[in-house]
Amino acid sequence: MAGISTPDKFPSTVQLNNPQLVVPGLLISSFQFETIELQLREQGVTHIVQVGIELQPSHAGKFEYLSIPIQDLEGVDIVAHLPQIFEYMDSAFSRGGVVLVHCMMGISRSASTCIAYLMWKKRLSFTQAAEQVYAARPFISPNPGFVLQLRIWERKGMDFRAWSGWSRQKFLETMEEWGGLKSCLFDSVMQEAGVNLAKVSEQRYAGLGFVVPSPPPKRRPMPVKWTQRFCCIS
Numbered sequence: 614m615a616g617i618s619t620p621d622k623f624p625s626t627v628q629l630n631n632p633q634l635v636v637p638g639l640l641i642s643s644f645q646f647e648t649i650e651l652q653l654r655e656q657g658v659t660h661i662v663q664v665g666i667e668l669q670p671s672h673a674g675k676f677e678y679l680s681i682p683i684q685d686l687e688g689v690d691i692v693a694h695l696p697q698i699f700e701y702m703d704s705a706f707s708r709g710g711v712v713l714v715h716c717m718m719g720i721s722r723s724a725s726t727c728i729a730y731l732m733w734k735k736r737l738s739f740t741q742a743a744e745q746v747y748a749a750r751p752f753i754s755p756n757p758g759f760v761l762q763l764r765i766w767e768r769k770g771m772d773f774r775a776w777s778g779w780s781r782q783k784f785l786e787t788m789e790e791w792g793g794l795k796s797c798l799f800d801s802v803m804q805e806a807g808v809n810l811a812k813v814s815e816q817r818y819a820g821l822g823f824v825v826p827s828p829p830p831k832r833r834p835m836p837v838k839w840t841q842r843f844c845c846i847s
Contacts, residue, residue: 629718632656633749635727638711639702641750643719647671659710662698664722668715677705685721687758688781692766695729696773702730724753729763733771739763740806743799744813751814757797758784764791764802 632642632652646652647661648671658676663669666682679701683689705712716722724746731742739760747753755763762779765787769775788797795801803810 628752632713635746635749636731638706639727639730640711640713641719641723641727641746642713642715644668644715644717647713647715650675653713656713657711658713660701660705660712662701662712662714662723662726664714664716664726667717677710681726683722685716685756686781687756687784688779689758690762690779691722691725691759692729692762692773692776692779695726695733698726699730699733719750720752720754721756721759724750725755725759725763728755729766732763732767736771738806739767740803740808743803744808747803747810748813748817751810751817754799757788757794757799760799760802761787761791761797764797 629643630645632640632646635641640656640658644665647663650672653661653672653676660677660679661670662679662681664681664683666684668680668682670676670678670680679698681694681698683691683694702712714723714726716724727746728739728742731737731745732739735742737745743753743755758779761784766776788794791797800810
């Protein structure tokens with residue numbers, strides 16, 4: 614089955630590019646999967662949410678698209694875009710659609726979007742929703758700014774009317790108020806909540822998580838260079 618291999622902190626190109634099923638009707642992937650029309654149709658995709666300023670629709674007119682042009686930076690306000698995204702996703706689901714959410718690597722922006730949707734739709738905590746998304750794609754790593762925003766949004770009852778915006782300066786100030794960088798590093802937050810990410814990953818690879826098999830592409834896939842992401846506070 615495509616996309617299944619030994620768990621690793623640094624995923625392979627195949628793992629990155631294959632889609633995963635978060636919940637019925639909701640897929641997450643990197644940009645590469647969106648470029649192959651045949652695979653999109655085989656997975657039943659009807660709607661695509663592109664979360665990234667560098668992304669463009671590969672099949673305009675053949676699928677319905679929502680573009681959210683944001684960067685993967687700690688100071689970017691992702692919560693401000695959630696109402697539009699959720700309305701679009703719910704509209705697609707109400708018509709029996711299948712939604713693909715992707716960013717460049719399927720690690721931070723798209724993962725944060727899927728986590729936020731589960732929080733809002735199922736009234737889950739950040740860690741509960743993040744564990745579910747991680748179980749589907751066990752190498753997600755939302756950037757510290759997104760993690761902190763979603764935790765604050767959760768504390769505000771996930772009420773968009775109570776959201777007062779976000780910036781790099783607000784990230785730095787709020788991070789200190791919450792106890793430093795550890796309060797917004799994905800692995801640390803999950804560990805503090807008692808979630809064993811290694812065990813979640815092992816269960817997924819043992820067949821307990823959601824995996825969407827994808828056939829080999831008809832053309833040679835674009836190589837993806839994996840670089841470890843660090844958060845530099847200056």
